Amino acid sequence: MRLVALAGGVGAARFLRGLVRVVDPADLTVIVNTGDDREFYGVHVSPDLDIVIYTLAGRVDPEKGYGLEGDQFSVVDALADLGHETWFRLGDRDLATALHRSLRLREGAGLAEITDEIRCAYGVDVCILPMTEDPVPTFVELSDGSRAHFEEYLARDGAPDDVSGVDLAAAAAAQPAPGVLEAIDAAELILVCPSNPVVSIGPILATAGMRSAVIECQAPVIGISPIIGGAPVKGPADRLLRGIGVEVSARGVAGHYKGLLDGIVIDDRDAAQRADVEALGMACVVTETLMRTPEIAASLAQTSLDLGAMVRSSR
Numbered sequence: 313m314r315l316v317a318l319a320g321g322v323g324a325a326r327f328l329r330g331l332v333r334v335v336d337p338a339d340l341t342v343i344v345n346t347g348d349d350r351e352f353y354g355v356h357v358s359p360d361l362d363i364v365i366y367t368l369a370g371r372v373d374p375e376k377g378y379g380l381e382g383d384q385f386s387v388v389d390a391l392a393d394l395g396h397e398t399w400f401r402l403g404d405r406d407l408a409t410a411l412h413r414s415l416r417l418r419e420g421a422g423l424a425e426i427t428d429e430i431r432c433a434y435g436v437d438v439c440i441l442p443m444t445e446d447p448v449p450t451f452v453e454l455s456d457g458s459r460a461h462f463e464e465y466l467a468r469d470g471a472p473d474d475v476s477g478v479d480l481a482a483a484a485a486a487q488p489a490p491g492v493l494e495a496i497d498a499a500e501l502i503l504v505c506p507s508n509p510v511v512s513i514g515p516i517l518a519t520a521g522m523r524s525a526v527i528e529c530q531a532p533v534i535g536i537s538p539i540i541g542g543a544p545v546k547g548p549a550d551r552l553l554r555g556i557g558v559e560v561s562a563r564g565v566a567g568h569y570k571g572l573l574d575g576i577v578i579d580d581r582d583a584a585q586r587a588d589v590e591a592l593g594m595a596c597v598v599t600e601t602l603m604r605t606p607e608i609a610a611s612l613a614q615t616s617l618d619l620g621a622m623v624r625s626s627r
């Protein structure tokens with residue numbers, strides 16, 4: 313069965329590590345957010361693409377959920393000694409990934425082709441596509457009228473709470489990368505990973521034609537809530553959801569995805585919200601969604617596949 317997953321970084325990668333245990337990796341295409349991409353130290357960093365590749369390769373730093381396990385930080389430390397701002401802590405080998413990407417871009421290669429080179433070099437057998445090859449920075453707007461690139465908001469400023477909006481205009485003006493719309497058209501099931509709905513899934517759906525492609529394709533669309541017990545597992549999804557006026561809950565996420573999802577998997581801790589979710593017109597399954605181990609992630613992935621099959625058979 314041909315599968316497409318829409319993915320951000322850490323939450324998505326944990327889920328995908330489980331998914332590849334229960335499906336044939338050759339059937340899976342992952343479409344990854346590039347709204348967080350930014351140049352650091354003269355190289356093109358694609359945080360979410362690299363998190364997904366490193367995690368599927370079994371090479372990610374398990375504590376942080378991003379970067380490479382055992383990486384050194386000689387280059388950023390040396391840059392700091394030379395007076396550079398180094399709030400974006402990029403490991404040496406991680407920097408090599410970004411340097412490769414930059415060198416290949418300079419040679420005229422596209423981001424999709426380069427991403428494929430990197431995932432092959434890391435021995436990942438899943439097709440991984442950037443959502444677009446165009447530069448599509450996401451900006452977070454704060455109540456004092458200032459705005460910051462998402463990585464500046466997160467890593468430099470520590471994700472302050474007074475978010476007033478998120479600017480996805482660059483994504484909205486961008487074309488999907490080669491292969492993206494074809495993968496959605498061919499999909500028999502689309503999974504929306506447990507990623508940040510605002511700044512990870514938001515930019516993917518904002519990319520020109522993407523939301524309508526997902527809604528109009530024949531495949532059931534199944535999401536997994538990244539919010540458990542009224543809070544994100546990690547990261548600023550609570551501040552960003554509040555900032556765009558969405559309740560920080562599984563029910564809030566379901567409402568945000570109304571019209572897109574045919575079904576959603578929510579956590580046991582949120583079982584009481586099931587009726588509210590179903591009232592939005594989507595199927596709902598309640599299970600353990602905190603992916604403490606790859607086994608739990610695999611079980612969550614299987615539950616998501618089963619919900620997709622149930623939606624399909626009820627049509």
Ligand code: GDP
Nearest residue numbers: 320321322323324507508512538544545549603
């Ligand atoms: P980022 O780009 O690295 O921030 O990664 P994502 O957008 O893919 O993931 C961030 C989201 O993943 C956060 O909102 C977390 O709540 C969610 N997340 C992380 N780990 C888990 C987990 O084990 N279970 C669930 N349900 N969500 C998770």
Ligand code: CA
Nearest residue numbers: 320321348360
């Ligand atoms: Ca990200």
